[in-house]
Amino acid sequence: MIVEFDDLTFDNRPRKAEEFAEIALKIRRDIIKSLVLAKSGHSGGPLGITDVMTVLYFGGFMHYDPKEPKWERRDRFVLSAGHLCPVLYSVLARAGFFPVEELKTLRKYGSRLQGHPGIDMNLPGLEASTGSLGQGISIAVGMALSDKYLDKNDRKVFTLTGDGEIQEGSVWEAAMSAGNFKLNNLCVIVDNNDCQIDGRVHEVMSIYPIDKKFEAFNFDVINIDGHDFSEIIDAFNQFNMNSKNQTGKPTAIIAKTFMGKGVSFMEDKYEWHGIPPNEEQAIQALKELV
């Protein structure tokens, strides 16, 4: 299968919902293309969280400079659910951190786009190696702690975790400490698609109610529809306000999403957690994503 990527990039500024939808479509197409070439990897989760990631990186909510990935005033994003990396790689490429063409190398030997994020490959824009669930969120807590109490700056830290991932006990150690340290500069996004490899999250091991758990750890919790751009925008605006309140709380955005969003035969199907589309399926998916 011949797969081509255009080299279009997007800037980071306040946008209208329609504009986000256009970018999100591009990102979803990237995900399908890179996965069909990789012949392995996770399809469902990345497609489901694409809308949230699109607003985060292209809506002016996160400060970064693709020309200077290590810019010392940048906000940081840690992908705690490391297996969702196809969406992060596409977003970083479309933000201009590295050539979009490089998405073709996902999961290949020697690629900077490792199967789970690895900073040993020096991929611009990638902040931490993650993949063993339940750790990235603690890394984000450490970063936020450093920013707030040691460097005393106004940088923000975002982390994305999944509703399957929060079955890991270490996530709640991290939540406990974020609340304890009043990390108003920390935003935890929970991708709540109720899907994990073995089935529905509420059947495999229920973690509900998610919002009340984070509230109990002193988070300001925002429940949103993870595919409604105006709700996503409002949530990040709310976090921005929270982040300015030094005595305040960390923010948790619980984004209700559908795994495989945008591709009819993947949508809301947990079977698509950890597999790539084959060529036929990829062609079909790309036909739908227009």
Add this chain to the structure above:
Amino acid sequence: MNMLGYELLGKKPTRHGFGKGLVELGERYDNVVVLGGDITGSVMTSFFKERFPERFFSIGVAEQNATTIAVGLALSGKIPFFSSYSAFAAFRNADQLRISVCYNNVNVKIGGGHSGITVGPDGATHQSLEELSFLRTLPNMTLIVPCDYQEARKATIAAGEMIGPAYIRFGRSAVPMFTTEDTSFEIGKAQMLVDGNEVAIIATGLLVWEALTAADELQKRKGIKAKVINCSTIKPIDVKTITDAAIECGCIVTAEEHQVHGGLGGAIAEVVTKNYPVPIEFVGVKDSFGGSGEPEELMEKFGLTWKEIYSSALKAIERRDKGFIGYRKIKQVENFIDI
């Protein structure tokens, strides 16, 4: 008491050396920070907490979180030290050490306290005897086991000044001090304390003092000149010093307050079998858990004193003299010996 040039300068726990070293590091570098795991008064991070309260964070009894928060701090240009008992600072957080610390290859330093059998009355649950085997296999990890107070202090400072992950293993009880402020210390360098050419005793941690005692007794009782090497860095291991000792002495005894499987003994065996195979005898805990008791009592019970090193040295010499390979062939049939 003077033993082969080494004098007993009193006793002090290595954890005090760690605590003192941390304060010195804090004075030198603004970006050194410490994470507490509730037992700060036991692992002596309390010294740092008192001196630099603004650079100390209490994480509570949550070793996985503390280890990974340290990674976030390190990715923000800090040099975080997290310390708890080795039983928890190397195992509860094993996955975090592997992926978040070592795969990220960041400046996270772990102080593993209350290590080994000499924790004493707390018993088997708190006597970590396995962490060297695990930590040694982690890529990017540096692993140091200081022999006494001063070396613990120096090792802590050196760990803070090097780039990358490091683990310092120290103990609870007061142990002999015999190195001084002026004794040299370098990560990755095993130090020859006593020269000899009949058997090389390679020891780590508090077994180094026992090794010196054994060498002294070997000389007094048998006229045997043993070489004593303090192998305080388990990783990266000092291949040259160990290989030279194998070539010169033709037999080796390793000694550690740890399981004989995979720790110092394992590391030495890897170096020796690859470079210059000679008989090795292993002094350490033989595939068992510890138990409650007084430190000295447990050292005796689990065979971690100079006496085992002494008898192992004689055995190693005998094996060498009978011919290493031939001896193995004869012994194999009737009594195949695991280490």
